[in-house]
Amino acid sequence: MGIVVLRTIVMYIFVVLTLRLMGKRQIGELEASELVVTIIISEIAAMPITNTGVPLSTSVIAILILMILEVVLSDLAYRSMGVRTLLYGRPSMFFQKGKLHQQEMKRQRFNVADLMEELRNNGAVSLSQVDYVMMETNGKVSVILNAESSPVTPPDLQQKPEPVRMSYVIVDNGTLVRTNLKRLGLNEEWLYKQLNKERLKHWREVFYLSFEQDSGKVVLIPKEKGGKKR
DSSP states (O other): OHHHHHHHHHHHHHHHHHHHHTOGGGTSSOOHHHHHHHHHHHHHHHHHHHOTTSOHHHHHHHHHHHHHHHHHHHHHHHHOHHHHHHHHOOOEEEEETTEEOHHHHHHTTOOHHHHHHHHHHTTOSSGGGEEEEEEOTTSOEEEEEOTTTSOOOGGGGTSOOOOOOOEEEEEETTEEOHHHHHHTTOOHHHHHHHHHHTTOSOGGGEEEEEEETTTOOEEEEEOEETTEEO
């Protein structure tokens, strides 16, 4: 009995530390790859506890390999849009400004009943009350209410609510998101004009750049160098 208790304590502490090292996202909203790793780790950790014939070191080594693999892949996903898309996929737009994307709903096996449930969970009862409905890469569905259906705030009591505006990421950690650039009808000439305003030569020097479709508002944040912004 003493051996089982000791093994349980050791594996508990080790698994908790491993998950912490893998990042806080591991405890919060899990992507598909993160969920798979978490399930495998839980299975491996249980083996030496329930079966004392299994060496503790074998499970520890296996969990360490999984942790290193997840950390490396997460770092690659952070640096590369291609790797991120391969591991986590892309957000799926189900509804956009009055248009229902039926093929995308079919691809994600997301039916009308699911759609209406998500609307009700977000305080809406009809598609006429929302501007956007999309499934994020972690499987959560985001519902963006239109201006008329958004909750009233103190400023709204003094003036008419501003319309909901969709912001698109153009540059993500030095990577140009060409699909969004094309969707907005923009080109690289426009992009370089934005870079010149910040005295930047290439989008690889940009950490974040977004464009607000309706207002034309641009948010540009350069990459930090040596702990300081350019």
